[in-house]
Amino acid sequence: MEREEAANLIPISRKPTGWGTRHTVAVMSFWGFAMSYAMRFNLSMAIVAMVNRTAELPLNNTNLSLSLRNFQASCANLENDNGWTEAYSMDSYEDADTEPNGEFDWDEAEQGLILGSFFYGYVVTQLPGGVIAGKFGGKWPLGLGLLLTAIFAILTPIAARTNTALLVTARIIQGLGEGVTTPAMHALLAVWAPPEERGQMASIAYAGTSFGTAATMVISGYLIKENVMGGWPSVFYVIGAATIVWFGLWCVLVYDSPAKHPRIKADELLHIQSAIGSQVSQTKLKTPWGKIFRSLPLWAILIAHTGHTWGLYTLLTELPTYMKLVLDFDIKQNSWMSALPYLVMWIAAIVLVKIADLCVAKNYLETLNVRKLMQIIAHLGAGIALIGASYSGCDRVATVALLTTAVGLNGASFAGFGVNHVDISPNHASVLMGITNTVSNMCGFVAPYVAGLLINRHPTLERWQIVFFIAAGVYLLDTVFYLMYASAEEQSWNRETVVESEPKSPFVIEEGPGASPPQLNDDANADAEAGE
Template sequence: MEKSPLLKPNRSRSTGCCHGFGKRHILALISCGGFAVVYALRVNLSVALVAMVNNTEYKKTVHFRNITNTSDGECPNLEPQNSTFSWAEQGEFSWDPKVQGVILGSFFYGYVTTQLIGGCLADKFGGKWLYGVGILTTSVLTIFTPLAARTSPYLLIGIRVLEGIAEGVTYPAMYSMWSKWAPKLEMSFLIALSNAGGPIGTILSFPISGLLCEYGFGGGWPSVFYIFGSIGCLWFVLWSLLAYNSPAVHPTISAEEKHYIQSSLGNTKHRQNMRVPWKQIIFSRPVIALNITTLCGAWGFYTVLTCIPTYMKEILKLDMTQNGLISALPYAVNFVVSVFSGYLADFLRKKQIFSTTSTRKLLSALGLLIQAIGIVGVTLVGCDRPMVILLLTLSVGFGGIVSGGYSINQLDLAPDLTGIIMGISNTFGTIPGIVGPFVAGVITNTGQSRQEWDMVFFISASVSTVGLLVYTLFGSGEEQPWSCSNPTDFLSEGSYQEIDSDAPSMPSYVGSYQPTNFDNPFEGRGEISNLSYYRANINI
């Protein structure tokens, strides 16, 4: 638990100016747009795939039952009994649920490979071009998706893998940029606003993709990929013109805002020469807890993100337009809740109502608990469509509370190594994107029954609960001692060097101080609690 104010040594230098709209907020908005593109490109296939696949042919091979028969627990069709199958049942491709699961998960096969690489490169060279080019590459590949799908499912899988490789650097790169742009007590809100692009992209992608599948050009579903890919290319132009790696290199930032940000964060120039303490990172209890929690939280999120359009159509019997609009509703709530959660986290810390650790644990626990309860609730209400939609909205929407919790914990644990820590944790968070759709495909492979989908949801809720317990017991919001890994020109082990010439003088007792709490070695030493000023070569 923190016993000293978060920014005690330089409190007077971090307040009183630049609390209005500035370049850091412009960065948050542009990066929010980037993440909107990221998620639109990621999830549009989830909707388009429903229109691409010939479900009638597959259902005949598994002795598809009359969809108006509810005696076996299936939901009734909303259409009259003598109606014919819609065009959505007559897609071009005869891919069974297993193949569809592999296609939906293939993006993450590539996505998992570049997380750590992206973090290392961003911390060393800056994140602007990694983030921008990653999204641009994904956008261009998306435009070629219809050609790949009509050539071979294996080529489609290959395109999706390449998209994942390109997009895998985006989150580590952006988090690394925030370690140079986000003042300590604005960090939660700015990052939550930036990350809110994810639900915005999902909100737009689901209904627009549904409409394009039905009314678009090029056969309907191909227009989904042409339009969203083109939007991503246009966004890249805007990013190239307006984004900069740090306040130090921004040509038009005001001197006041630059001083405000830099005085809050301390000197960041030494990061390019830092030695990465890999052993301490890998075996750090808070990092392990963060990795496990990220995996568990992402399982529920990706299960809903990739599989709900199929569930809406196959189980609830909603048409493409209804499917897209209703699938987007939980993410509209998620957007609002995520931004508010970031603001709330900063408020609780700024007013010293809770420590950073308590704030992160509280918001993480609430988000994961609501996510699990909502998903379990879906299994209990049967074919009550309004209740299913309400519970999915509760699960995904209010699950966004974690935006002020573990989702930004990387910057708490190691501000100087944010890109690397984010790369590691997001690698774990990518695993459910690979495994989740595949598991759902295997479970529902015998005919898309409600009982099979209940099993999918129970697994998801159980995994979320594990994440809640792990982070509550082992998570931390304290900067870790190994985050002080020094540049090569630092003094010998155990000694300290002053980074900022304007910082207050070091207390005389520092050289002899031996930490006893390695989760927070500076606990109780308010005079040296601001690690932005003083970096120690501590090897544990």
């Protein structure tokens, strides 16, 4: 009753105080993305323990031992030179070599293929996920996508021990499940986030990506080091089970829109609806594909998004291997050092986005200038740090600090291109995210594969320097393009081409605490058959 009355009240600008349902949506989204990225990148940490490094290179054992030991010695015994503390210093290569060897004989090229296989599936469901979420809401696409990913995460150890092809297939299916999550999140943000809170809500939700990445690195390192449930397989069991628990809470606590939420207070509903106003149409709209693809502001977002994923995915998939083979951290030290950049990114995202929202709310800067400033911090800053890391050599303190800076500064992008889709077209935000995420996440399988080819059989500082230079160059180019063509203005095609009749969802979606999973909608199917 309160929600019906709210729709008829005169809009007011007063913001409700205290915890609201939109905050619950943001927090549950945070944990959803934490689970998403934990499952996406747990293999990056587990693979360090899965691979038999002795059999990795096709050389005789004597030559391999000598060459690898000589290489490792170039980064050894540095404690006195750089002040590295005892807890994270390298004892010696011989001591590090006592860690148990893995059971899989994959070289770097094969590892790059396996690590990137997730993204073959991930890019396929981006655009369909955006269309579905735009028409029927983001709750169920996001929730069911992560549930599917969790099931196949639990099956990953069985797949790996069967054969490589089955492991790649399992990872592709996980990618298919997660492909709908980001477009679905943008569909939720478009209806749940008032413009002045848009950056903050987006940063809370998407900060789960860096938190989940950091958490899975640390948790994985502990599980492997302590040989819990057989070591590396437990990485997949624990995270998969946690995601299933999250899905149960998501079904009960999150709804597609404020108007559908049975427990939202009238003042919060009124605040959201009056703040969003006419930006989001209450009538279903056709997607103006031609105008979207001719839009330079969209291309600016797409290029920035592509550069973002190239740089981050290069580090996300390869950083644990770099920490092991170049800086020679053991698995537990590796987990903490690999996690540190993403913990910093999580904190940076929250702080920088809060500053960005404050600048917009107080009219210190126009929205477009805030978006551009955040991109400069995120990508130019990261590029400079990566160049520095490429020259830091065996100085562990400097290398870890620079890599942490490079990843951490990327948190600013959540208030840059990351929320720019909603600025230019709230009605089609999920579709726009589907487009940019599809293209950009091709880097998910290209970047680690390129890194694998460059480093294969020669994990030297010089080879890694090339990898870092490429990522820095990509960051520079995407920033220049974004500064030239980005916009924060609602585009003219945002509200065009109204559909005469609203399409029915192919699913019956129940709402409320006892909600059941979506079921086929016989009425919608009958309408579809009648129209054929």
